Amino acid sequence: MEVSLENKKIELIQWLSTLNDKTLIDKLMKLREKEKTDWWNEISAKEKESIEKGIQDADNGKLTSHSKVKEIYEKWL
Numbered sequence: 001m002e003v004s005l006e007n008k009k010i011e012l013i014q015w016l017s018t019l020n021d022k023t024l025i026d027k028l029m030k031l032r033e034k035e036k037t038d039w040w041n042e043i044s045a046k047e048k049e050s051i052e053k054g055i056q057d058a059d060n061g062k063l064t065s066h067s068k069v070k071e072i073y074e075k076w077l
Contacts, residue, residue: 016028
């Protein structure tokens with residue numbers, strides 16, 4: 001039986017409240033800060049350009065269906 005998300009949160013809160021390891025707490029704080037970071041600001045200009053081109057292509061209807069792609073690449077899968 002899988003533990004619900006709420007129960008996992010409670011379990012983590014209880015564990016954190018008993019934690020005395022400053023190094024581990026610092027690592028957790030860094031992880032928390034990293035989660036707040038927008039990945040868009042972390043990627044290169046070339047990656048941003050590629051994503052924007054893909055969005056523009058999709059907006060213009062330049063798409064290939066999954067079934068067509070599967071058909072093309074089936075021999076390698």
